[in-house]
Amino acid sequence: MRLEVRRGKKEITEGTTVADKLLIVALMIISLSGFIFIKNVFPQGTDVRIEVNGKSAYRLPLNTDTTISVKGVIGDTVVEIKNRKVRIKESPCPNKICIHNGWVDRGAIVCLPNKVMVFIGGSEDRQNKTIDAIAG
Amino acid sequence: MQLQDKYRIALLSAYAIAIHSFENLLPTPIPWLRLGIANIITLATLVLYGFRSAMMVTLIRVILSSIFIGTFLGPGFIMSFGGGVISTLAMGLTFSLLPRLFGPVGLSLIGALFHNIAQLFLAYVLFVQKLEPILIVSPILILLGTITGVVNGFIGGMLIKNIVKRSNS
Numbered sequence: 059m060r061l062e063v064r065r066g067k068k069e070i071t072e073g074t075t076v077a078d079k080l081l082i083v084a085l086m087i088i089s090l091s092g093f094i095f096i097k098n099v100f101p102q103g104t105d106v107r108i109e110v111n112g113k114s115a116y117r118l119p120l121n122t123d124t125t126i127s128v129k130g131v132i133g134d135t136v137v138e139i140k141n142r143k144v145r146i147k148e149s150p151c152p153n154k155i156c157i158h159n160g161w162v163d164r165g166a167i168v169c170l171p172n173k174v175m176v177f178i179g180g181s182e183d184r185q186n187k188t189i190d191a192i193a194g
Numbered sequence: 195m196q197l198q199d200k201y202r203i204a205l206l207s208a209y210a211i212a213i214h215s216f217e218n219l220l221p222t223p224i225p226w227l228r229l230g231i232a233n234i235i236t237l238a239t240l241v242l243y244g245f246r247s248a249m250m251v252t253l254i255r256v257i258l259s260s261i262f263i264g265t266f267l268g269p270g271f272i273m274s275f276g277g278g279v280i281s282t283l284a285m286g287l288t289f290s291l292l293p294r295l296f297g298p299v300g301l302s303l304i305g306a307l308f309h310n311i312a313q314l315f316l317a318y319v320l321f322v323q324k325l326e327p328i329l330i331v332s333p334i335l336i337l338l339g340t341i342t343g344v345v346n347g348f349i350g351g352m353l354i355k356n357i358v359k360r361s362n363s
Contacts, residue, residue: 073351078300085303085340092333099329 106144108137109175120144120178130172137176144178202243203250210235210255211262218263229342230306236282237302237350242357245286252282269321273313280312281305298354299347306343310335 108116108128115128118139125138125147133150143161151171159167167176214232222228232255240248256278260271285305288296296304314335318328 073297074299074347075295075297077295078297078303078347081296081300081303082340082344085307085336085343089333089337089340092336096330096333 281309284308298351302347306339
């Protein structure tokens with residue numbers, strides 16, 4: 059089979075042009091600035107920290123779905139992580155306010171009777187954590 | 195369309211399907227990461243035989259290899275189809291509007307970029323419907339697309355040079 063090549067377009071085969079190099083640099087800059095942008099815009103909610111009686115007991119990633127049982131002062135509190143949200147599923151405390159809190163994606167859930175505290179956040183936003191509810 | 199063009203498209207499509215299917219067998223560190231080696235064929239077709247042939251080769255490649263792999267009309271096919279058509283369209287437009295500005299590497303980069311943009315858009319509209327994961331993934335995709343785009347562009351350039359040399363001698 060004979061191949062015909064259009065003469066006018068033969069220059070295209072001459073390797074990389076200045077515009078090619080500029081395009082590579084531009085794309086690199088775009089993607090790197092994208093990384094920086096995302097790091098600054100979405101810093102929240104990267105892991106779940108569970109404290110029992112004031113001591114850090116567990117540290118779990120927010121993006122993996124799990125259910126764990128945490129041994130508190132008066133019994134076991136079951137914490138469930140699903141779809142980047144956290145809830146307390148079961149609790150031995152009398153009025154179950156922590157359970158009624160439902161799914162939470164930022165801040166914290168605190169169960170005072172059982173002394174179980176669940177914090178959501180990356181390591182950098184520890185100082186501005188807010189307590190959503192205190193279950194007495 | 196002349197008979198010779200049909201032969202050419204058939205031959206190039208066969209190469210593209212083989213590469214595309216082979217690429218699907220390669221294990222990748224991230225499941226949705228593809229090297230896009232089949233784009234080399236589209237690139238060479240575009241530069242040597244024009245936009246219509248390139249689009250034809252892309253369409254045949256995407257549809258037939260999805261039938262061979264068994265993903266026809268599935269979510270993977272929709273992503274692959276959208277990405278292929280948009281990237282060929284972008285490369286074709288660049289090539290005909292700005293004929294001598296970009297070499298093979300530049301065209302390949304534009305193809306890779308628009309492939310990623312199309313797939314991110316489709317993923318957003320059809321599957322994810324949340325902006326946050328799309329935004330988080332896009333810089334990684336653009337960076338990887340740039341790397342594979344440059345490599346594919348170089349290989350495509352060598353292929354084009356070779357075909358031109360052989361057909362002239």
